[in-house]
Amino acid sequence: xxxxxxxxxxxxxxxxxxxxxxxxxxxxxxxxxxxxxxxxxxxxxxxxxxxxxxxxxxxxxxxxxxxxxxxxxxxxxxxxxxxxxxxxxxxxxxxxxxxxxxxxxxxxxxxxxxxxxxxxxxxxxxxxxxxxxxxxxxxxxxxxxxxxxxxxxxxxxxxxxxxxxxxxxxxxxxxxxxxxxxxxxxxxxxxxxxxxxxxxxxxxxxxxxxxxxxxxxxxxxxxxxxxxxxxxxxxxxxxxxxxxxxxxxxxxxxxxxxxxx
Numbered sequence: 720x721x722x723x724x725x726x727x728x729x730x731x732x733x734x735x736x737x738x739x740x741x742x743x744x745x746x747x748x749x750x751x752x753x754x755x756x757x758x759x760x761x762x763x764x765x766x767x768x769x770x771x772x773x774x775x776x777x778x779x780x781x782x783x784x785x786x787x788x789x790x791x792x793x794x795x796x797x798x799x800x801x802x803x804x805x806x807x808x809x810x811x812x813x814x815x816x817x818x819x820x821x822x823x824x825x826x827x828x829x830x831x832x833x834x835x836x837x838x839x840x841x842x843x844x845x846x847x848x849x850x851x852x853x854x855x856x857x858x859x860x861x862x863x864x865x866x867x868x869x870x871x872x873x874x875x876x877x878x879x880x881x882x883x884x885x886x887x888x889x890x891x892x893x894x895x896x897x898x899x900x901x902x903x904x905x906x907x908x909x910x911x912x913x914x915x916x917x918x919x920x921x922x923x924x925x926x927x928x929x930x931x932x933x934x935x936x937x938x939x940x941x942x943x944x945x946x947x948x949x950x951x952x953x954x955x956x957x958x959x960x961x962x963x964x965x966x967x968x969x970x971x972x973x974x975x976x977x978x979x980x
């Protein structure tokens with residue numbers, strides 16, 4: 720369990736400047752032709768997108784958010800990227816969730832100085848899920864982010880762990896992850912990823928047992944699992960007024976550790 724208290728990562732002036740830069744980069748990328756004449760995702764992307772087109776940003780996310788429809792193969796994912804710093808965080812929603820599911824946490828992370836990408840799942844099945852994760856990371860790289868951490872809840876938690884190595888994540892946080900979902904295997908005995916990892920599970924989760932989520936953690940390599948005394952699942956742990964601050968602190972602390980590595 721982490722105990723160091725973290726402080727805000729950047730000033731208001733820095734966030735304002737980043738917002739302007741993000742808008743310019745994403746709009747240029749969204750209008751660039753698919754032939755590659757415009758600035759595309761960097762070579763560090765696990766999989767490049769076939770194209771980005773401008774989309775209407777949702778009102779639920781912080782002011783200055785830019786949205787793009789990212790097409791990879793036959794899958795198009797709606798991705799929203801908020802203004803922030805040079806360190807990026809992908810927030811992967813729960814099964815059937817959209818880019819508003821993490822709205823409160825997105826606002827918080829932007830206030831901490833991060834640039835945040837979240838998205839709407841384009842459908843079910845691991846091919847669509849994998850494409851969505853790659854698209855979110857590609858959108859952050861398109862916006863100039865070099866280092867990316869992954870945070871996911873439930874289905875999103877499974878994907879962020881299972882794909883962390885492929886996507887080059889510097890750190891991963893998973894809330895209530897099923898150890899296996901849609902053919903994705905996030906068990907610590909099955910994944911190649913060895914970077915910073917934190918799994919948070921509710922003791923009496925009604926949807927995914929805490930024991931199943933614990934299979935995703937690495938108990939022999941430090942405090943990678945934390946149990947919350949709740950009957951809640953995924954993002955609902957952040958909605959509980961008695962535990963919100965603690966869960967949010969755990970996420971903040973793990974992200975700080977991840978980017979410092």
